[in-house]
Amino acid sequence: MERRPESRPQVDRLSAVVLELCDAATVQGDPILDGHVSQIRAALQQPLRVAVVGRVNAGKSTLVNALIKRRVAPTLATECTQLVTWYRYGVQERVEVHLLSGEVNDVQLEPTGQLPSNWSAPLDEIGHLEVYLSQSLLKSVTIIDTPGLNAISGHNSGRTTTALGIQTASELATGHAEAVLFVFSSAMHAGEVDVLHAFQEVSLGAGHPPVNVLGVLAKADLLSDPATDPWIMADELARRYSVALAGHVSEVEPVAGLIAETIGAGKFTESDAAALSLLAAMPPPELAAMFLSADRFVSRSCPVSTAHRRSLLTALGRYGVQVAVAAIQGGARGAVALQQLLGDRSRIDTIEDRVHRRFARRADSIKAEWALNRLSALAYERSIARPQRLWLADSVEMTRLKPVMQDLLELAALNDLLTGSARLPDELGASLRCLLEHDEPVERLAAAPTATAPELIGAARALSDALVSFAFSAAPQDEHVARIGSRACQRLIQQLSETRVSDEEGSLS
Ligand SMILES: Nc1nc2c(ncn2[C@@H]2O[C@H](COP(=O)(O)OP(=O)(O)O)[C@@H](O)[C@H]2O)c(=O)[nH]1
Ligand SMILES: [Mg+2]
Numbered sequence: 112m113e114r115r116p117e118s119r120p121q122v123d124r125l126s127a128v129v130l131e132l133c134d135a136a137t138v139q140g141d142p143i144l145d146g147h148v149s150q151i152r153a154a155l156q157q158p159l160r161v162a163v164v165g166r167v168n169a170g171k172s173t174l175v176n177a178l179i180k181r182r183v184a185p186t187l188a189t190e191c192t193q194l195v196t197w198y199r200y201g202v203q204e205r206v207e208v209h210l211l212s213g214e215v216n217d218v219q220l221e222p223t224g225q226l227p228s229n230w231s232a233p234l235d236e237i238g239h240l241e242v243y244l245s246q247s248l249l250k251s252v253t254i255i256d257t258p259g260l261n262a263i264s265g266h267n268s269g270r271t272t273t274a275l276g277i278q279t280a281s282e283l284a285t286g287h288a289e290a291v292l293f294v295f296s297s298a299m300h301a302g303e304v305d306v307l308h309a310f311q312e313v314s315l316g317a318g319h320p321p322v323n324v325l326g327v328l329a330k331a332d333l334l335s336d337p338a339t340d341p342w343i344m345a346d347e348l349a350r351r352y353s354v355a356l357a358g359h360v361s362e363v364e365p366v367a368g369l370i371a372e373t374i375g376a377g378k379f380t381e382s383d384a385a386a387l388s389l390l391a392a393m394p395p396p397e398l399a400a401m402f403l404s405a406d407r408f409v410s411r412s413c414p415v416s417t418a419h420r421r422s423l424l425t426a427l428g429r430y431g432v433q434v435a436v437a438a439i440q441g442g443a444r445g446a447v448a449l450q451q452l453l454g455d456r457s458r459i460d461t462i463e464d465r466v467h468r469r470f471a472r473r474a475d476s477i478k479a480e481w482a483l484n485r486l487s488a489l490a491y492e493r494s495i496a497r498p499q500r501l502w503l504a505d506s507v508e509m510t511r512l513k514p515v516m517q518d519l520l521e522l523a524a525l526n527d528l529l530t531g532s533a534r535l536p537d538e539l540g541a542s543l544r545c546l547l548e549h550d551e552p553v554e555r556l557a558a559a560p561t562a563t564a565p566e567l568i569g570a571a572r573a574l575s576d577a578l579v580s581f582a583f584s585a586a587p588q589d590e591h592v593a594r595i596g597s598r599a600c601q602r603l604i605q606q607l608s609e610t611r612v613s614d615e616e617g618s619l620s
Pocket of ligand 2: 171172173185186256257258
């Protein structure tokens with residue numbers, strides 16, 4: 112007998128419902144509505160689009176490279192850092208230059224694997240680039256690298272906001288990001304506050320609920336001096352930022368993007384490991400003196416060539432070099448062991464996990480919600496005939512009421528919990544957050560891995576009861592969230608009971 116899935120369906124169940132609405136909209140026969148709807152339909156059928164946003168030099172492109180495990184995006188101030196670049200999945204690697212005129216030109220990556228720096232068209236005629244790569248992450252998300260939010264009214268920021276979806280209402284249905292990685296560097300400076308405000312305007316204007324925005328504290332390695340562990344400071348700073356940004360991002364995670372980029376892109380070699388071993392063998396006082404500053408690191412006399420020291424510094428930063436040297440002194444040998452260790456230290460795994468857990472796994476709900484929002488915005492678009500607009504407003508509302516759309520309510524409830532717009536008692540709030548954040552029943556109920564189906568059902572009932580009894584005397588918004596949580600428990604109980612019955616039937620046959 113066919114075994115029922117244990118986790119929530121990953122297929123585009125909700126998107127399929129919204130696609131039906133799109134089909135019905137097309138039959139309405141309004142060409143303008145149809146134009147918008149066909150863009151929404153296309154977006155629903157593609158991987159989730161995640162924009163990487165932040166000020167110039169925050170470490171966005173470095174993070175993009177680290178995530179796609181290739182050094183494709185330029186990370187210095189070259190011309191193409193000014194272009195919005197989409198990284199999409201494609202078996203055949205290529206780059207498409209999308210001109211503002213609508214024309215598309217194909218170009219190749221440089222032999223080094225990087226984006227070319229010369230384009231066949233002037234920069235101000237290029238809308239964006241689309242890079243097709245066969246990296247597996249891109250099967251589930253499309254990543255959009257943006258130039259930066261520094262001068263929100265400036266030319267490049269205009270492009271950034273376009274990628275995020277800040278356009279005129281008539282363009283609302285065009286290529287937008289559905290989720291955001293907001294990158295800011297640890298080296299706070301005055302401009303950062305302006306960028307934050309710009310970002311807030313941008314993210315709210317684009318209708319990105321905080322649950323779809325992840326904060327990334329990049330360049331965590333720069334928080335170190337030779338004597339301290341940067342992660343102590345990075346964790347503390349990330350915690351402070353996550354409080355300060357509570358209404359705008361779901362959480363803030365620190366990362367050492369540069370190390371992750373070098374290791375992920377396979378740019379750390381045996382020759383680098385050998386050079387680091389020479390450093391590790393130096394007398395400790397001399398080594399300590401070298402690590403006092405980047406200048407001293409390259410200028411002092413030492414068995415490793417100045418050029419190689421400079422390249423190590425560019426590839427790993429001072430912290431990365433220090434970590435590797437300390438590991439060698441502790442017995443680590445060879446490039447493979449050091450790659451593993453440096454990769455772990457960069458904490459890119461946490462960012463990957465969050466991209467997967469918060470975005471990729473929830474892509475269906477995020478996309479369906481995004482598409483419904485776009486469709487309801489079209490109901491106010493005056494270039495569409497009034498009867499069609501009225502039909503649209505009504506149909507979006509009816510679609511939202513379908514029982515299958517419970518997932519969207521759960522996402523909204525999680526958002527309310529994360530942003531503090533709904534408050535539940537600490538323990539109950541944590542249990543509900545866990546229920547709404549995870550996929551597997553054991554994780555959703557924070558149960559022991561060995562828990563049996565009846566135990567899980569019991570735990571779900573207990574949580575549901577606690578939520579209902581809280582809801583009786585709660586403020587309206589808190590009550591609403593608690594009731595959605597209770598319904599989520601009931602769905603889980605039903606799912607667990609069905610799995611159990613099918614298992615029992617399976618064992619009888
Ligand atoms: N030490 C260190 N430098 C970084 C890190 N991430 C980026 N950088 C450097 O910061 C500069 C700007 O990075 P980039 O990714 O191009 O920033 P973007 O303008 O936001 O795309 C480059 O020189 C990077 O090498 C990091 O995690 N650690
Ligand atoms: Mg960049």
